[in-house]
Amino acid sequence: MSPEAPSLLEVRGLVREFDLPGRGLFGPRRFLTAVSDVSFAIRRGEILGLVGESGSGKTTIGRMVMRLLDPTRGEVFFDGLDLTSLKGRKLRQQRRRFQMVFQDPYASLNPRMSVGEIVGEPLLIHDLVNSPSERRERVVRLFDRVGLSSHDLDRYPREFSGGGRQRVGIARAIACSPDLLVADEPIASLDLSIGAQIINLFASLNQTERMSLLFISHDLSVVRYLSDRVVVLYRGWAIESGPTPEVLTAPAHPYTRLLVGQDPGIPAELLNGESETPGLCPFLSRCPDALPVCREAAPDRFGNAGGGREVVCHLAASQDSWMPSSSSPSIQGIA
Numbered sequence: 332m333s334p335e336a337p338s339l340l341e342v343r344g345l346v347r348e349f350d351l352p353g354r355g356l357f358g359p360r361r362f363l364t365a366v367s368d369v370s371f372a373i374r375r376g377e378i379l380g381l382v383g384e385s386g387s388g389k390t391t392i393g394r395m396v397m398r399l400l401d402p403t404r405g406e407v408f409f410d411g412l413d414l415t416s417l418k419g420r421k422l423r424q425q426r427r428r429f430q431m432v433f434q435d436p437y438a439s440l441n442p443r444m445s446v447g448e449i450v451g452e453p454l455l456i457h458d459l460v461n462s463p464s465e466r467r468e469r470v471v472r473l474f475d476r477v478g479l480s481s482h483d484l485d486r487y488p489r490e491f492s493g494g495g496r497q498r499v500g501i502a503r504a505i506a507c508s509p510d511l512l513v514a515d516e517p518i519a520s521l522d523l524s525i526g527a528q529i530i531n532l533f534a535s536l537n538q539t540e541r542m543s544l545l546f547i548s549h550d551l552s553v554v555r556y557l558s559d560r561v562v563v564l565y566r567g568w569a570i571e572s573g574p575t576p577e578v579l580t581a582p583a584h585p586y587t588r589l590l591v592g593q594d595p596g597i598p599a600e601l602l603n604g605e606s607e608t609p610g611l612c613p614f615l616s617r618c619p620d621a622l623p624v625c626r627e628a629a630p631d632r633f634g635n636a637g638g639g640r641e642v643v644c645h646l647a648a649s650q651d652s653w654m655p656s657s658s659s660p661s662i663q664g665i666a
């Protein structure tokens with residue numbers, strides 16, 4: 332993938348806050364910051380892995396990219412269009428170009444419709460077929476593409492295994508030939524061998540149809556296998572990013588190092604500590620490498636000399652291979 336390839340998706344300074352209950356009539360607003368100033372881009376035909384443990388904000392980011400959730404601040408550009416400002420018909424027109432594959436395929440499929448109807452529905456909504464026979468023909472081709480049989484057309488979601496339902500969900504997602512798929516933990520509820528088949532299906536869609544993919548997962552081994560680049564999230568912060576092999580074999584951030592060392596899980600005490608001091612590094616209380624400066628100021632974002640990698644950590648300031656990144660808001664004003 333050429334670094335000069337144009338971005339299909341660009342996420343800039345995304346923030347999402349959720350109000351917490353218990354404010355009282357005149358009390359101050361209480362809120363949880365689920366996503367803090369996250370920026371990244373996906374080039375055409377690229378697979379970007381968004382990795383982090385439960386509660387790191389990755390699903391919230393996926394939902395904001397899909398416009399299923401409005402950001403508190405920040406922008407999402409898709410093929411140059413500011414999605415955050417699109418509404419109504421203009422948003423619906425663009426929607427067929429970016430589609431989502433959900434973790435729980437059963438919950439995302441209408442149980443009262445046959446799977447043939449489910450997969451063919453987007454073709455009707457977006458007016459992409461002229462007749463029922465053309466629609467059926469297109470659905471049969473989609474079934475074939477995801478490894479389902481045309482004999483399955485009239486069956487219902489409940490009659491499929493988890494892997495079969497996920498194939499139906501993927502067939503529906505690719506029905507309108509989108510440019511981007513957002514896949515949120517798509518194999519988390521599947522057993523190992525079925526999950527591997529679904530991963531290979533995503534890889535094949537990327538290679539043959541050039542679909543870009545935002546692949547959201549807590550599973551580093553899958554992200555390592557599938558993605559060209561990776562963004563590592565910690566408590567809503569994008570703390571490190573870059574080409575997947577480089578980040579996962581030579582991580583620069585102490586959290587990424589722990590994550591890689593503990594693959595596929597990390598100790599609970601690293602996830603469930605006390606809340607951090609606003610305005611300082613979110614990993615401070617758990618960092619084995621913390622410096623005195625980490626207790627005084629927020630770290631800046633640093634880029635590596637060769638380009639393509641970023642890390643938000645004070646440790647990078649003392650290393651020649653890193654320099655302050657111009658793209659940078661650092662960690663500021665953490666709520």
Ligand code: SF4
Pocket residue numbers: 584585586612613614615618619620621622625630643644645646
């Ligand atoms: S900024 Fe300091 S506390 Fe945060 S990860 Fe880097 S070394 Fe650790």
